[in-house]
Amino acid sequence: MSAGRNTSTATAAGDAPTVAELERALGEAAAGETWQDLERWLEAFVRFRTEDLPGLREAMREPAVRQAPPYDKREWPYPAQWVEAMADLVTTPGPHPVGRLPDISRVSAPHWLLLRRLAEIHAAVRGGTAPPYLLATPTTGTGGLDPAALVARIEGYERAGVEALPADLQQALLRLPRRIPPEVAARAGRLTSAAGVTLAGWLTGRPEPRTRIAWRHGSGVYLDDREPSPSSEVSLVPGIRAEHTGLELVDHLLSAPRPSRWQADGDDPRGWPAMLPHDREAVAVHYLPHLFCREHGSHIELTHVQILSVTDGPPGEAIALLAAYFLLNRKWNRAPSGVSLLLDLAARGDLPTAEVGRQLALLLRRTWLKAAALRESMELAADRGGHDHVWQIMTGLLPAYLPGPGERAHAGHTQVLELAARIAHRTGAGGELPCVAEIAGRAGESGFLRAARHLRAALN
Incomplete structure (x- = not known):
């Protein structure tokens, strides 16, 4: 039984899936456009590469034929391009090009984390060093990861002598909740691998952005x-x-983005919350x-x-x-x-x-x-x-x-005061707002001053 069977809560126990089941699982994930679809595709692709490589090849043959790999592109900013390249890795014999990451200066930090994770999986499959399963596969619908599941996955890596992929590990850490059960933290403290030590340190010193x-x-x-x-x-x-962690992608993600930027190729803000669900x-x-x-x-x-x-x-x-x-x-x-x-x-x-x-x-x-x-x-x-x-x-x-010293009131100020008076009447709000009291006390009969007096009266 592989390490993936025991440790990845996202995988199913039992006999190896049939080719039809594998093709359906990969096809459903590859056909979608959400972060959940991509995570399912990555989890299935990596796991079945260890458990049933012939079945994986057969399941990926049709998608690989339908969509040619992006080898004619200078860079691969879209997740689908990495999926296509990985499908080609297992279906087409012979040498394959290395992945083509865009320059970090043209990519938002969340999208850079995703691309780095895809690139390292591609490189590991291409080099024959892919792990039997991934660490960062979520266990909740918002992208969260059960800390006990992550500890179990790393325990499985240690038993099998597998080293964690850096971007996958860092994404896994970012998906952990703030509060960790003491017994899970104790289990993490007994891990001996570099990934285990990193996890234990995270659980006791999680950065607070x-x-x-x-x-x-x-x-x-x-x-x-x-x-x-x-x-x-x-x-x-x-x-x-945030506190510096020494983890490259975590520190990049928890630092200030550029003040303004265009919508970069491949960026999909829908998936960003799942990268930092807590x-x-x-x-x-x-x-x-x-x-x-x-x-x-x-x-x-x-x-x-x-x-x-x-x-x-x-x-x-x-x-x-x-x-x-x-x-x-x-x-x-x-x-x-x-x-x-x-x-x-x-x-x-x-x-x-x-x-x-x-x-x-x-x-x-x-x-x-x-x-x-x-x-x-x-x-x-x-x-x-x-x-x-x-x-x-x-x-x-x-x-x-409301206008400060030297500012002239305009129609928008009057509208907001009138709105506030209506809401104050509905809620029965009381007390004094100094900014309103000062205006209401001025001499004059403008609509702006009358609105301030109306609000002051509603609060008394």
Whole structure:
């Protein structure tokens, strides 16, 4: 019995599969376009290469004929190209070219991790050193990995004298949860291989990424939330900091991405949450360089953030900014579409309401997004039962959005005050907001001042 039979929870025990079963498993995985399909394909390909190489060759023969390997391409930025090359490795005799990674400077950090993992599997199969199974195959639908399963997989490697593939091991570590049962940590501490020692160290010293978002205008950086915008050229400067681990791909992924970039070939943000399923704030930071593109539209879609929202990890500025963006963004002039995301996060207790409000204020101040979209989203969220959360969002929005010293009020400020008054009435909110009280106390009878007084009265 192979090591893979005992240790990989993603594999089935029992007799070797028939060729038909193997072909169906590989065909279903190869035909899909999701990260789950790719993981199933990799797991089946590597495992069956050890357990049933003739069957694997027969199962891969038709896909290899249907899609020629990408040997005429200068680089392989798409996962499908690596799949095609690996199929050719087992079906076509003779020498095969080495894999062709694109330059790291043109690839987002999550996509680079995926490509490096594919490249090392390709190289191991090409060189005849592939392991009997992979370490990083997820055990949950969000990309998470059961720590006991990973310990068992490495135990199997140690019994078989197999060395872990570096990118596969690092991806496995990133898929582990924050909390590890003591008995699993104790088992990991008894591992003796380099991979086992690395795992034990990770379980006792897991890096905690810290995120921060800055905003640029032209060549300058905003220093205050209410600082007037001197330029329409705004961009985000997303940041991640984490303890240095010495693991190349982990450290690359847990460091700040470039402030802005194009949508690189092969990038698929749908699969990024599964690479860091317990660090969603870090994934959100990697989304941000792709967020603003007024001319061509954002490369980040609401569905990407919805996938991210069901993963784990404390939310912060980046999650709040994404939630705020989709409350304001009108795609093809339709109503904003982020209310369901907002309510889902709130229902799970994962909505940083005050920070969402602050990010809404920054988006309204510094981008082309408009207060009319905010009104639609907030009222719809309140109608769907989220009025308490909406009010908490407003308390984060008003201090950063209302005009400061030297600023002139405009219609958007009046609309937001009127919205806040309606929400305050619905929630029965009380207390004083200094930013509103100061405005309400000014002399005059403008619509802006009347709206501030109405809100102040609603809170008393």
